[in-house]
Amino acid sequence: MATHKLLLLPGDGIGTEVMAEVSRLIDWLNKAGIASFETEHGLVGGAAYDADKVAITDATMAKAQACDAVIFGAVGGPKWDAVPYDARPEAGLLRLRKDLALFANLRPAVCYPALASASSLKPEVVEGLDIMIVRELTGGVYFGEPKTITDLGGGQKRAIDTQIYDTYEIERIGRVAFDLARKRRNKVTSMEKRNVMKTGVLWNEVITQVHQREYKDVQLEHQLADSGGMNLVKWPKQFDVIVTDNLFGDMLSDIAAMLTGSLGMLPSASLGEVDSKTGKRKAMYEPVHGSAPDIAGKGMANPVAMLASFGMALRYSLEMGDLADKLDEAIAAVLAKGLRTADIKSDGSTVVSTSQMGEAIVQEL
Amino acid sequence: MATHKLLLLPGDGIGTEVMAEVSRLIDWLNKAGIASFETEHGLVGGAAYDADKVAITDATMAKAQACDAVIFGAVGGPKWDAVPYDARPEAGLLRLRKDLALFANLRPAVCYPALASASSLKPEVVEGLDIMIVRELTGGVYFGEPKTITDLGGGQKRAIDTQIYDTYEIERIGRVAFDLARKRRNKVTSMEKRNVMKTGVLWNEVITQVHQREYKDVQLEHQLADSGGMNLVKWPKQFDVIVTDNLFGDMLSDIAAMLTGSLGMLPSASLGEVDSKTGKRKAMYEPVHGSAPDIAGKGMANPVAMLASFGMALRYSLEMGDLADKLDEAIAAVLAKGLRTADIKSDGSTVVSTSQMGEAIVQEL
Ligand SMILES: CC(C)[C@H](C(=O)O)[C@@H](O)C(=O)O
Ligand SMILES: CC(C)[C@H](C(=O)O)[C@@H](O)C(=O)O
Numbered sequence: 001m002a003t004h005k006l007l008l009l010p011g012d013g014i015g016t017e018v019m020a021e022v023s024r025l026i027d028w029l030n031k032a033g034i035a036s037f038e039t040e041h042g043l044v045g046g047a048a049y050d051a052d053k054v055a056i057t058d059a060t061m062a063k064a065q066a067c068d069a070v071i072f073g074a075v076g077g078p079k080w081d082a083v084p085y086d087a088r089p090e091a092g093l094l095r096l097r098k099d100l101a102l103f104a105n106l107r108p109a110v111c112y113p114a115l116a117s118a119s120s121l122k123p124e125v126v127e128g129l130d131i132m133i134v135r136e137l138t139g140g141v142y143f144g145e146p147k148t149i150t151d152l153g154g155g156q157k158r159a160i161d162t163q164i165y166d167t168y169e170i171e172r173i174g175r176v177a178f179d180l181a182r183k184r185r186n187k188v189t190s191m192e193k194r195n196v197m198k199t200g201v202l203w204n205e206v207i208t209q210v211h212q213r214e215y216k217d218v219q220l221e222h223q224l225a226d227s228g229g230m231n232l233v234k235w236p237k238q239f240d241v242i243v244t245d246n247l248f249g250d251m252l253s254d255i256a257a258m259l260t261g262s263l264g265m266l267p268s269a270s271l272g273e274v275d276s277k278t279g280k281r282k283a284m285y286e287p288v289h290g291s292a293p294d295i296a297g298k299g300m301a302n303p304v305a306m307l308a309s310f311g312m313a314l315r316y317s318l319e320m321g322d323l324a325d326k327l328d329e330a331i332a333a334v335l336a337k338g339l340r341t342a343d344i345k346s347d348g349s350t351v352v353s354t355s356q357m358g359e360a361i362v363q364e365l
Numbered sequence: 366m367a368t369h370k371l372l373l374l375p376g377d378g379i380g381t382e383v384m385a386e387v388s389r390l391i392d393w394l395n396k397a398g399i400a401s402f403e404t405e406h407g408l409v410g411g412a413a414y415d416a417d418k419v420a421i422t423d424a425t426m427a428k429a430q431a432c433d434a435v436i437f438g439a440v441g442g443p444k445w446d447a448v449p450y451d452a453r454p455e456a457g458l459l460r461l462r463k464d465l466a467l468f469a470n471l472r473p474a475v476c477y478p479a480l481a482s483a484s485s486l487k488p489e490v491v492e493g494l495d496i497m498i499v500r501e502l503t504g505g506v507y508f509g510e511p512k513t514i515t516d517l518g519g520g521q522k523r524a525i526d527t528q529i530y531d532t533y534e535i536e537r538i539g540r541v542a543f544d545l546a547r548k549r550r551n552k553v554t555s556m557e558k559r560n561v562m563k564t565g566v567l568w569n570e571v572i573t574q575v576h577q578r579e580y581k582d583v584q585l586e587h588q589l590a591d592s593g594g595m596n597l598v599k600w601p602k603q604f605d606v607i608v609t610d611n612l613f614g615d616m617l618s619d620i621a622a623m624l625t626g627s628l629g630m631l632p633s634a635s636l637g638e639v640d641s642k643t644g645k646r647k648a649m650y651e652p653v654h655g656s657a658p659d660i661a662g663k664g665m666a667n668p669v670a671m672l673a674s675f676g677m678a679l680r681y682s683l684e685m686g687d688l689a690d691k692l693d694e695a696i697a698a699v700l701a702k703g704l705r706t707a708d709i710k711s712d713g714s715t716v717v718s719t720s721q722m723g724e725a726i727v728q729e730l
Contacts, residue, residue, distance in 0.1 A: 156532045201524065225616065
């Protein structure tokens with residue numbers, strides 16, 4: 001049995017609580033002889049700042065480079081509002097994405113049937129919803145230079161952010177989206193603001209070319225990001241795969257996740273390019289929800305998104321698709337039994353803690 | 366009776382159809398001796414391109430500078446997808462905003478009681494919703510330089526957009542938001558991405574300072590734009606006034622409008638600074654909906670957003686608040702009678718055309 005090396009980065013807030021359930025699952029898989037994981041642990045975000053005055057250390061980055069997959073919790077919280085910009089919690093996450101070259105962020109927005117009623121949208125609008133947002137993750141306004149604040153004197157400052165996209169960055173994220181669509185409902189919607197942004201013009205042009213050259217069998221549609229956002233709210237089932245840039249992807253994937261009413265349930269994967277020699281790719285898996293400082297430390301957090309993110313790691317990085325399927329089934333079975341963490345409670349359900357939920361899922365497995 | 370000079374710019378698609386109802390209303394007001402309007406007409410967007418190969422001519426811009434208020438329909442459509450970037454329909458709208466220095470875009474998102482059921486959200490989430498989005502309109506990534514596409518050779522291009530904000534730009538839009546909040550429910554939520562963008566850092570800092578210095582009586586809250594978008598979908602009634610930058614405002618105001626189920630009903634105002642000598646400000650009024658090429662020319666468009674935009678002109682530019690109130694009442698009365706354009710039809714309502722709706726509102730007045 002191959003041994004897989006995982007780096008666990010719980011981060012801040014509920015990140016540590018939900019990561020504990022991943023550790024529970026890994027321990028059990030190791031003991032039961034179902035898999036062989038070697039785990040290392042590291043600090044990121046506010047936790048790293050408290051220990052080392054940086055959002056992630058070079059030593060932790062080296063571990064991230066060396067492992068088979070990074071499992072990431074969440075970062076941030078009001079405690080670190082005043083730390084220097086370069087050491088803010090989010091800088092740790094952004095460095096991981098950039099240094100590991102994780103350009104493709106896959107964010108499924110799925111409405112779990114048992115949770116359709118938790119959505120603020122009408123049940124008929126979200127029931128059965130299953131869309132995949134493919135967000136470009138290492139370019140755009142997140143990393144472009146100049147990114148500065150300058151003092152102009154006389155009480156005036158000027159802040160600048162720069163959005164940059166090169167052809168190859170758009171091509172490779174486009175291919176990820178088209179490849180995924182082929183395994184789904186064969187439709188890609190590309191979103192940008194070409195009516196206002198030059199990066200939108202290039203985005204539209206390159207996605208169209210990739211489609212023409214390599215993916216004519218997939219249906220391609222373009223929407224402006226603002227009307228795309230509207231359409232997400234109006235009738236999300238019109239979408240299959242949505243491909244968009246880093247900043248629009250940030251906004252649109254959060255909105256899509258919220259539509260489902262299943263925010264505490266949604267995993268994500270951030271993938272690098274496949275190495276032509278080893279056939280492997282760098283990857284990080286993280287829940288869509290954040291560090292939720294308001295409920296941190298109370299044992300209330302929903303561990304499903306974190307466990308499902310580990311499931312995505314099994315599938316995309318560790319060639320254990322069967323085990324990933326079984327994990328998904330175990331999660332569904334536990335929900336079907338009426339077990340719920342507080343965020344998704346409903347009439348007739350049993351409210352359980354983070355660890356009770358994690359334990360129930362492991363037992364079901 | 367003072368004579369007011371209006372410039373009507375119907376634009377493209379349903380813009381011309383809904384503007385015809387404004388003309389009907391103006392004619393009637395003039396004939397009935399209730400007001401005295403002088404109107405001029407101009408082309409903008411695709412219509413201007415077809416006639417003059419630009420998105421708006423200098424002559425039309427001169428009229429816009431000279432009038433008391435610009436009444437704007439909508440621009441754009443697939444017909445002009447291939448025109449040069451600088452002459453695309455949207456360039457006409459952007460030039461009006463920039464040259465008239467209309468930095469403050471007011472977008473109310475109101476759920477008309479009769480239309481709550483038209484929303485994709487649950488009635489209890491949107492019933493009674495009344496929020497005001499204050500969007501910065503002349504800065505940010507819409508206008509920052511460099512804004513270029515460069516050929517790098519070898520099949521590679523690089524596109525760049527630049528987001529720039531200076532202190533004074535954030536101060537003045539902040540004041541607009543705080544002033545509005547004082548006349549409403551006294552709460553402002555500022556949205557940016559300070560965890561990723563330097564413009565977000567400055568935005569947060571300046572809004573906080575303006576609040577501390579001048580508006581301590583107003584409740585101020587900061588949200589990251591992505592979680593702000595989530596919160597809009599989850600529980601929009603938590604907001605009163607939202608203040609945000611040009612691009613986030615574009616996304617968030619469209620989403621807020623869609624939440625209400627009343628997209629065809631929502632007006633907007635774009636205002637410049639008050640001239641300290643004349644006490645006047647440049648202003649443009651336009652519906653939130655776009656040119657809707659799919660239904661253009663069919664007499665199906667809902668003229669209410671356009672008429673309500675004219676109502677905002679009466680209120681904010683022409684000192685005819687009483688008449689604006691009467692117009693709002695007439696719109697509500699016609700809806701209460703069950704008259705509906707196709708976009709808002711429901712069981713038991715009478716579906717009418719654009720002109721029938723316009724006529725009914727004028728008759729009600
Ligand atoms: C924490 C933050 C830097 C991050 C982002 O903006 O990308 C988060 O919102 C996300 O979507 O993963
Ligand atoms: C037409 C377009 C340029 C415009 C914008 O992006 O500002 C529109 O979406 C709007 O919100 O008024």
